[in-house]
Amino acid sequence: MARQTLSREEVLDAAAALVRAHGPDGLTMRGLAAALGTAVTSIYWHVGNRESLLDALAERTVADLGAIRPRGADPVERIGSVAHALRRALRERPHLVAMVHERGLTERMFLPAQRALVREAHAAGLRGERAAELVRAVTFQVVGYVLLERNRERAPVQSPAEEELWGAETDGADPLLARALAAPPESERLFASSVRALVEGLLAGPRTPSSGDITDIGDTGGGAVGRGPYSQ
Template sequence: MTRDEVLEAAAALVKRHGPGALTMRRLAAELGTAVTSIYWHVGNRESLLDALVERTVEEMGAIRPSGRTPASRIVSVARGLRRELLDRPHLIAMVHERGLTERMFLPAQRALVHEVHAAGLRGARAAEAVRAVQFQAVGHVLVERNRERAPVQRPGEEELWDELTAEHDPALARALARPADPERLFVNSVKALVDGLLTRADGAVSDGPYPQ
């Protein structure tokens, strides 16, 4: 057993059940080893939590842009950021509690800086674009998480939207009555945001709408 294996198992426990479920005894049981062996590799529980936070910060730095244009690469960073945040909410919360949120976001921000520079933005306009994309990703994740945790709604959207509510736009009523597709909604909103931010720079667009 290695230190990395201990941290991997601990991270998996926190992802599934939250930090409160992470005890040295439970972690040892997951790994099929003695508690003393866990202490040998990572120290006490507080040291283990610190190591998990550092590991999470490092993993968040692995987001890499992809695409043919600066606009499409910016969208790819936003998608990667959203995906990483959704994948590890409890670990992200631990990072935040230890005051390391800004450090955690720095690699993604630097990737965005590179792309907005490539698109022709500089100075305050470039900074605003970087923050706008970051806030869009983080805000979207918060809304998604809140919707997931919300109690069942009665009446629900499918009951609330009809032709009258939708101002005699039946197609709109049908669309709003269906569950939202978070990924599609996120990508389309980020593309619209990026297109608006970069239009004055070089007229670039982010490869059109999200595919149907």
């Protein structure tokens, strides 16, 4: 027997669950109706056709990512908390994020998190290009890390595996390094340390060129010092 009452949010919740489990291709109107215990005509009445449903799911995913709120007692912690929250949000809904990307809404999806980063950059005293650099660097770090995690999780079994590759290097100059690289990576810890190092470096401000910097090619004496990453 078909359900007598059904809300648009219930339809979107069930559709999102199907996409999470099976990807966008696994979302059919008949399958969704069966999951909800209702008629296909009821689904159409609430959300329109399948393309309209996918659009609604993409819009809701964008809205969900807007709920990120910074936490922490200092700028490094607060900016880092945005990075951690964005990573969690992306990892929790990979198929929905892919669907958002396919619909050309990627920039809109990241905008709320980037606005939060802008506010934190301003609060930390960064302005202009330095603030923009922090926003983009943190965003790229999160997205790149999530993509690498997903690729590692879905990769075929490697032969030789990391432990075999690095296990043969124990007689080198740094056996502790080889042993550490042979062990499975601690993903959470690695992400936390890399984000913290990135944010601390960006908040520290332009570095002063040192005598160890590379000089311009062709300089034959008294020439310019090689340009650092913050040089104008």
